[in-house]
Amino acid sequence: MTKKLLLIDGNSLAFRAFYAMYNQLDRMISHKGLHTNALVAFNNFLDQIVDPMQPDLAVVAWDAASGKETFRGELFPEYKDGRSKTPSEFKEQFPYLREMVALHGLRNYEQAGLEADDIIGTFSRLGEQAGYSVTIVTGDQDLIQLATDKITVNVTKKGVTEIERYTPEYIMEKFNLTPLQIIDKKALTGDTSDNYPGVTKVGEKTALKLLAEFHDIDNLYTHVDDMKQSKLKENLINDRESAFRARELATIMTDSILALPLEEIEYRGIDYDNLVTLYEVLDFKKQLSKIKALQKSGQISGSQTLIEKNVNVVTLQDDNLQAVAMLGDKLALHIEMAGPNYHTDDMIGFVIGSPGTGYYGSRDVTLLQKPELKSVIENAAIVKNVFNVKAQLILLKRLGVALKGAKFDFLLISYLLDTTDNDNELSTLAQRFDLYVAPDEDIYGKGAKFEVPADDARVLAHLAHKADVLMQVEQLAFDALQAHEQTHLYTEIELPLAHVLADMEYQGIKIDQERLHDIGDDLESRIHAIEDAVYLEAGEKFNINSPKQLGVLLFEKMGLPVIKRTKTGYSTAVDVLEKLAPQAPIVAHILQYRQLAKLNSTYVAGLLAVVHEQDSKIHTRFLQTLTQTGRLSSVDPNLQNIPMRTAEGRQIRTAFVPSHPNWQIFGADYSQIELRVLAHMTGDKNMQKAFLNGEDIHAETARAVFGLASDAPVDALMRRTAKAVNFGIVYGISDFGLANNLGISRDEAKRFIDTYFKEFPQIHAWMSQIKETAHEQGFVETIAKRRRYLPEISSKNFNLRSFAERTAMNSPIQGSAADIIKIAMIKVADALRDNNMQARMLLQVHDELIFEAPVDEVPELTELVTSVMDSAVVLDVPMRVESHSGNTWYDAK
Numbered sequence: 001m002t003k004k005l006l007l008i009d010g011n012s013l014a015f016r017a018f019y020a021m022y023n024q025l026d027r028m029i030s031h032k033g034l035h036t037n038a039l040v041a042f043n044n045f046l047d048q049i050v051d052p053m054q055p056d057l058a059v060v061a062w063d064a065a066s067g068k069e070t071f072r073g074e075l076f077p078e079y080k081d082g083r084s085k086t087p088s089e090f091k092e093q094f095p096y097l098r099e100m101v102a103l104h105g106l107r108n109y110e111q112a113g114l115e116a117d118d119i120i121g122t123f124s125r126l127g128e129q130a131g132y133s134v135t136i137v138t139g140d141q142d143l144i145q146l147a148t149d150k151i152t153v154n155v156t157k158k159g160v161t162e163i164e165r166y167t168p169e170y171i172m173e174k175f176n177l178t179p180l181q182i183i184d185k186k187a188l189t190g191d192t193s194d195n196y197p198g199v200t201k202v203g204e205k206t207a208l209k210l211l212a213e214f215h216d217i218d219n220l221y222t223h224v225d226d227m228k229q230s231k232l233k234e235n236l237i238n239d240r241e242s243a244f245r246a247r248e249l250a251t252i253m254t255d256s257i258l259a260l261p262l263e264e265i266e267y268r269g270i271d272y273d274n275l276v277t278l279y280e281v282l283d284f285k286k287q288l289s290k291i292k293a294l295q296k297s298g299q300i301s302g303s304q305t306l307i308e309k310n311v312n313v314v315t316l317q318d319d320n321l322q323a324v325a326m327l328g329d330k331l332a333l334h335i336e337m338a339g340p341n342y343h344t345d346d347m348i349g350f351v352i353g354s355p356g357t358g359y360y361g362s363r364d365v366t367l368l369q370k371p372e373l374k375s376v377i378e379n380a381a382i383v384k385n386v387f388n389v390k391a392q393l394i395l396l397k398r399l400g401v402a403l404k405g406a407k408f409d410f411l412l413i414s415y416l417l418d419t420t421d422n423d424n425e426l427s428t429l430a431q432r433f434d435l436y437v438a439p440d441e442d443i444y445g446k447g448a449k450f451e452v453p454a455d456d457a458r459v460l461a462h463l464a465h466k467a468d469v470l471m472q473v474e475q476l477a478f479d480a481l482q483a484h485e486q487t488h489l490y491t492e493i494e495l496p497l498a499h500v501l502a503d504m505e506y507q508g509i510k511i512d513q514e515r516l517h518d519i520g521d522d523l524e525s526r527i528h529a530i531e532d533a534v535y536l537e538a539g540e541k542f543n544i545n546s547p548k549q550l551g552v553l554l555f556e557k558m559g560l561p562v563i564k565r566t567k568t569g570y571s572t573a574v575d576v577l578e579k580l581a582p583q584a585p586i587v588a589h590i591l592q593y594r595q596l597a598k599l600n601s602t603y604v605a606g607l608l609a610v611v612h613e614q615d616s617k618i619h620t621r622f623l624q625t626l627t628q629t630g631r632l633s634s635v636d637p638n639l640q641n642i643p644m645r646t647a648e649g650r651q652i653r654t655a656f657v658p659s660h661p662n663w664q665i666f667g668a669d670y671s672q673i674e675l676r677v678l679a680h681m682t683g684d685k686n687m688q689k690a691f692l693n694g695e696d697i698h699a700e701t702a703r704a705v706f707g708l709a710s711d712a713p714v715d716a717l718m719r720r721t722a723k724a725v726n727f728g729i730v731y732g733i734s735d736f737g738l739a740n741n742l743g744i745s746r747d748e749a750k751r752f753i754d755t756y757f758k759e760f761p762q763i764h765a766w767m768s769q770i771k772e773t774a775h776e777q778g779f780v781e782t783i784a785k786r787r788r789y790l791p792e793i794s795s796k797n798f799n800l801r802s803f804a805e806r807t808a809m810n811s812p813i814q815g816s817a818a819d820i821i822k823i824a825m826i827k828v829a830d831a832l833r834d835n836n837m838q839a840r841m842l843l844q845v846h847d848e849l850i851f852e853a854p855v856d857e858v859p860e861l862t863e864l865v866t867s868v869m870d871s872a873v874v875l876d877v878p879m880r881v882e883s884h885s886g887n888t889w890y891d892a893k
Helices: 010-020 037-053 071-075 094-103 116-129 141-146 168-175 181-189 204-214 217-222 231-238 240-250 272-282 285-297 318-326 365-369 371-377 389-398 410-417 426-431 440-444 456-472 474-483 487-507 513-538 547-557 574-583 585-609 647-655 673-682 685-692 697-706 716-730 735-742 746-759 761-777 798-834 855-870
Strands: 004-009 057-061 107-109 133-138 151-156 163-166 313-315 330-337 347-354 358-362 383-386 406-409 509-511 621-623 633-635 663-670 779-781 787-789 840-845 848-854 881-886
Touching (some): 004 037, 004 116, 010 037, 010 094, 010 116, 010 133, 037 094, 037 133, 057 116, 071 240, 094 272, 116 133, 116 141, 116 151, 133 141, 141 151, 141 181, 163 168, 181 217, 181 240, 204 217, 231 240, 272 285, 285 426, 313 456, 330 456, 347 365, 347 456, 358 456, 365 371, 383 456, 389 406, 389 487, 406 410, 406 474, 406 487, 410 426, 410 487, 426 456, 440 456, 487 621, 487 798, 487 840, 509 848, 513 585, 547 585, 574 585, 633 840, 663 798, 673 685, 673 716, 673 761, 673 798, 697 716, 716 735, 716 798, 735 746, 746 761, 761 779, 761 798, 787 798, 798 848, 798 855, 848 855
Parallel strands (some): 004 057, 133 151, 313 358, 383 406
Antiparallel strands (some): 151 163, 330 347, 347 358, 621 633, 663 848, 663 881, 779 787
């Protein structure tokens, strides 16, 4: 076989890696405060692109210094001028990038006087001459000039793991040029990123046209006098020197004298032992787990591609169903879905079994309805290990089967162990425990919905391996949970709650579609009227939804003051328009237009699109393993986000109705639960006293911060200010933030906060203590021992560290409030069942629970729900629950 030479453009790929995950810069920080976003992306590149190649020779070329210190800097002193300064967060990762390269078996190389391109260009020709098949990987299209029959240039497209392969044939197909003509194209167009000019007013389109006619610039300038008179001809003649200089600057050297011989850049393979040490420094948990799984399975040498260990699975059919009865009193059960929505997506297949008795499965999920399987699944004495118990419960409900005895849910336990690094994928979560199961994308391909291969045996083997991992990981996961002192959090809250949520989701909430259509019609009518008013004031028609056209109208044609600019022009964001609204009536119309258009698209059309045809209901999904505070999130659709601030938004709730005649919607919500939790956790006597005496906490706070007597009246403005201070304190607000919220000076805001802490001194002491605790142990906890890990708490970056400290203060409060509502949901569900009530819990919206119930059951429901919620958790201050009911969700509130 032809030997392979791999050449990697280190600088361009490192730069791309940094910006590929730039939006996660503030989140990707090691325990030592090192930013790791570029390192994560570059490591993905090495794992996914480089390691599978297994080259014979390999080098990563780096720029020795700036381009000015090469022949190009001498030729054109302004070469690469104007480039923005390298971010410090990027620079600090460079030494680790080179170490990572070396530990992956690749040679790092740089040479004074040469750019990385010239090193690659020279090695590529040396490799070609020596008979190697050469692959170049870069983020820079400049290098495609090096392509030949033996040299392929792979250019990264998105991030660093998506590749576009440039061969001479592909370059001809894409540009109608040969590789060497790429240099002449740059000669004509110049290069803005490297800061050298070509020919004035010649862009890529014109350059391609000229090269199609003249082939290269030598021939072009030989015949330039023959061209008919035009501005182009004039520019070509005037910029002749610039064009030839640009060609020289663009030409990559292929004959440099390199100090490193070709034969000394052999690929050495991965140094796993030292790579583990580096990954531990960088907090690369997933990569560490993968290496440990490799070591454990004996697949440490050669390619990093893992293979699932062989788990035998017997295909179930009508004639062997009785074998399931012999599986014993503990087994794993896994039903695979074709997508994330277990209410509607198809089921791919299932597997049931244990290591001792073997695994059985089928692509035909209707077999689960057979008595032989149904009796096992519905037998609570047979313990089941599952992944995502809520999904399994609902999938089986769809088949008319009730899952009982599910004691171990690997997804829930993984979430509790680390809320910051939970991607809900069995393959990555298993690696935490040195176990390996192939990622789903290896079997089904990438995408939200699975493309199931025709090979049933392959699918069932994958499902069997998942089931086997669920059996292997059980004790390891429970041991870790116990070490975290979180076993009760799992057994008493999260696992029972999953059953409650499954019932709520499966039940769904009914939608009056006719009412929703009426709301939509009304909104559309109002939207059209506002459009007409906008066009009338503008004096012309334009696309209101286009920020560019709106910016031109407001700031150029109407002359309104520019408040903020974006990279592409003027900002027309809501905060900008709100500042401009008093100056021009058209702006208020545009704000209203946007508000109504969003209501119509998101909450009318959006809700109608997800109403199930069979029952006219919406079946939202509550994500139990998403937030770091423990709060539940509602998706597909998000019913926790139905607008309440505007009259139009509140109207959406009139379409949410009971599913039976003579029933009502009933709601119960906690009053000021976070402040009550704050009073309890801090032990502040002054705040506790207000709650114990049943006083208005915001009025009491107003008297405190404004220095009023205990019986002095408090006006609405004072109360609003105090409310902002109260809730701001919970979220660790600064004087700057409070000043912005209230529209007051920063000094005044600081005075409010200082006075607040003077009046509630134990709150201030607790906040200082919780920050200390976070620095010491790297996490904080709620009243139920739910942990929030804070990797940024040790960051060298002041802003990141400050954010982590604010998070340390508010997470125990928010998280404890989430614990309380979850406990209340479990106890309310038990109480409804124990009292044989028809009422059903439908939704959880932050601190509120929504039910439907027969009208004559509402008085009993009111008493039962409020009493259970009031006493769900015992705090040092009383909890208060407010209830309400009506014919629609709107009426109930």
